[in-house]
Structure formats: structure tokens, C-alpha cells
Amino acid sequence: MFEQIQKAIRFPEAARRKAAATLVRPFVSDAFSEESHIDTDWDNLIILDGCRYDTFQEHNPFSESVTEGISNASHTTDFLARNLTGDRSDMVYVTASPQVTKCESRFYKVVHVWQDAWDEELRTVPPQSVTKAAIEASEEYPDKRLIVHYMQPHYPFIGPTGRDLETHATFTGGLRKREHPSIWEMLSSGEVSEDEVKKAYEENLEIVLDEVVTLADRIDGKTVITSDHGNLFGERVSPLPVRIYGHPSNLPAKGLTSVPYVELEHDERRSISKGDHEEQEEEHEEVKSRLEDLGYV
Template sequence: MIIVLSLPEPLMSFVRWFPEEFSTWSVLKREAKTRFVRPFVRNEIDAISFVDRDWDSLVVLDACRYDIFDEHNPFEREAKRVHSNASHTGDFLRRNFADSYPDTVYVTASPQVAQLGGEFAHVEHVWQDDWDESERTVLPEKVTDRALELADRFPHKRLVVHYMQPHFPFIGPTGENSHSQGSFLNGHRNRTYPSVWERLDAGEADIELVRDAYAENLEVALPAVERLVDTLDGKSVVTSDHGNLYGKRVSPLPVRLYGHPPGIPDPELTAVPWVELPFESRRDITASTTSAAETDSGRTQERLRALGYV
């Protein structure tokens, strides 16, 4: 923080820019550190373009580190280590799915797609109708249910299925018991530490407990993912949009980052799994006119806050 405070004008410019409603010191501190470090991060990553890869169904586990997935991989196929061209869901959408894709249906638990995604044959915003208020996220079973419905409805489209896990909030037993270390206290949003990453950055959370809850979040989601890919026809690939950091120094500067800030091409943050599952035949893909999906902007912001994005 001493380094950041030695640059008052850049920091004050950020403070003036940041929405007043969310201008807690912990958020400002983490964002200022990210902005200060970003120019010094070495970009030597051979990243992939997700949309250009060969798949009929792309299963995206939000914020899933390669090493954690490899440890819990339920499939007989190897999880290859590839590098995403993004360190944040916003980057992922802008760099892979920001154009027009009339041959693709996007099923998403992430509200980010409503703001940053391109045009698709159809977008299914699962977070609108299947949001779980008690968990403050979308449960993986709901995503699988809706994705299978859309696969039947659009049998000649590529399918992107975007799960929210293992991204915070944590929904497993360990995670539910550690909600007080995250963004909610006694059912109410914690204004001092809006997400678990601010708590870790401030030294107010047990990092090993958070790691365990994060891995458990992946384990909770995997049965729903298995049910999906076991049912789908064509070639399915399981991957992630980006990884996650636990206080790594991503540059020569003595600054540690937590979570998955945008614009940080660090290899630990961009390393994601790539699992190509076996198939008997490919889906016959066709294009058609895209259709816009309407979303409630107020509800979008509310659920982005619950997920720790704003």
C-alpha cells in the first residue's frame, strides 16, 4: 500500500471514477493494486482462442484453476493444461464471444454475458429465473437442466454452457460454514469486504479454508457437469474462462494479488483445463438469424454484486 499511496493522483483519479455505492476501502485498495501492477506483468503466454477451437459443446467452469481441476478430474480423458486469453470473465467474453455467432447457443449462469457477450442464435440467462437466493448464485444442477432443454430445442447449434462454480460464493459444506469470511455476514452483504478476495487481501480470512472451499465448490459442480456431457451428442470440451490467484506476486513489484482481476496475463491465472471427451458422431451445425435476449439491467447488477464483480 505504501507504493500505491506514493501515487496520490492516479489513486484519486480511480476513487473519483469508482461508483460511490461500492467505494469501500478494501475494494479501492485491491483495484488500485491491480492497476498499479498491471503494466509490469510479463505477457509471455501462448493463449488459445476458445471460439476457434474444435468443439460442438463447450463447458465453461468459471474461475477454475488447472491444478485444482486436474486433482479432481472425474473423466477418463486427461486434462490438458492450456492458457486462456483472459484473466477475468469480462476479458473472456470480449476476446472470444463479442461478435455474431448464429451457429451457437449460450447457456449461462453468469450475468456477465448479458453485458459483454455478442449475438447468438439464443442466449439462455439461467441466473434470471433459477437464481438461488440462499446461496446467492446459480446451482450447477439448474444449469445442466436448462442446457439439456436447449440442446433438444437447438439440435443443430454449437452449445456453450457456462457454470458459475467454482467461482465464489462457495456452496459446499466448508464454504457455507465460511460465508462470514466472504461477502455476507448473517445474511447481509458485508460492506467492508464485499468479496472473499478483499478479506484475503486484508488478512482477514483463513487462506487454507478458502482454498478448501474453492476446491469443494468444484467438486459440488462436477456431478452436474458429468450428467450434461454424458447426455449431449457431438464433441464436448470441458474448460474454464480463467483461473484464480491466492496472493501471488505477478510482477517484480512487492504486491500480491487475489482473485482474478482483468488484464493480468500471469501464467498461474490463465492456466485452465482442456478436456476433450470421446464422441460417436459430430453434431450437424447450421447457422440462422440471431435473436437478442432481453435482461433486467437492475437484476443484472444485483446478481453481479452477489458474485463479487461489483
């Protein structure tokens, strides 16, 4: 409790956003789906963190059409807990998200790209590093299903508009300064406009989609592209006159559960086999600071 009070004092706008999500949850009419798109048929599953269906639809670079998938989570932690349970020993998870450390024992192998490819200036993992690691993993583990988890379009924004906004919303040494709030706090307090933040978000998506196109051309088997959850830019998600920003956990609002789902054309399928969990040698000492860099308070 004392730690929560300290956080509220240090990050008052973040505390207000959390309180707003708590207030509207009982009044949200939607419910989470019980189905999981993780259990659909694929050899390669590409996850774009925090990607809305409608935004992907506007920027879809593939000839295949995008359909509206329904996520059963509104936060990466919930997504992992609800979708990736049980025996996943036929899967290799290549991830830019430190959240996966919480469930890595379920997979044959987890490749933590964020450990070696974290960009201190951008405060995230550039998508090019994820593409490189995914191609290497597909070659090293040809008999495993491959999950590739890019951090974009999730904040921090790494395109020109987002970098400009970052001059007003920075993190130092993994600890957020009170005078430099996150972009969602700035948006909710009116310091930046919704149009600016949406443009930065769209730039993030375009940047990562360039890498997804590259990756899809380099790996074999059936590839599916989707997201763990969407994102809100101040929408009202209940009858209450309360606006929600970002992606609070356990909030089944349409802007958070509506995600893209694209099946790419493919030729031969990979032959997949289960195996004993490969020993993970890393100790994840930097998880907390990396999550703070990504805007998780």
C-alpha cells in the same frame, strides 16, 4: 470519479486490491495469447467460471486426461469481448453468468439461467439448474453448437467450508455491507486463511464437476471442458512484493491464464447450421445486483 471515490470509502479492502492490480500490471512479464480456444473444434463447450488448470487436474473426474489450455483473458468480461466476437449464430449460450448480457446479440439464442434460477441464499446459480437448462437447450436446438457456462468454481462458495466462511462474508439485498467484506477482501486482510479459501474453492469445483459429468452423459456430439480464466489466492505475479487475489481484468499472470482443456470421447458429431438471431424478450434489470452478489464491485 465521484462514484469511484464512494466505492473506495465503502469497500476499502476492495479498493486496495484494485490498486495492487494496477500497480503490478506494468511489471508482469507474461502476455496474453492471441489464440482463442473458443475457436477449436467442438459441438458442446462447457465453461467453468474461474477454474485453474492445476486445481482441475487434481480433481479431474474423467478418464480423459486434462491438458493445460491458455486463456487470453483474466476476467469474464475480457473473455467474452476477446473470444466471442463476430457471427456466432450457430451457437446457443446457456449461462449462469449475467456478464453474457453484454454480448447476447451475437448468438442464435442466450438462455439466461440466472434470471429464473438464482438462489438468494447462495447468491449464485446452483449448477444443477444450469445442467437442466443445458439438457433442455440441446434438445430444443439440436442443430446448434452449445456453450454451457457454469458459475462455479467462482465465488460465492456453496460447499460446507465455503458456507461456513460465508457467515463472515455476506451480502444483503445486493449491496455489500462494509462490515461484511467479500472472501477475497477477507483473505487479503488476513481474516481468513489461504488454506480455508482454497478448500472452499476446491469444494465448489467438485460440486460443479458432478453436474458436468451428468451433463456430458446426456448430450451428444463432441464435448470440450475449459474455463474463461483462473484465480489467484495471493500469489506474487511480478518482481514487486505485491500479492494479488481473485481475478483482476487485463492481468496476464499464469494463475489466471492457465486453464483446463479436456476433450471427451464421443461418437457421432452433430450437424450444425447457422440461423437468424432468435429474439430475446427479457429485460435484464437485475444484472447489477447479481454481479455484486458474485463479488464484482
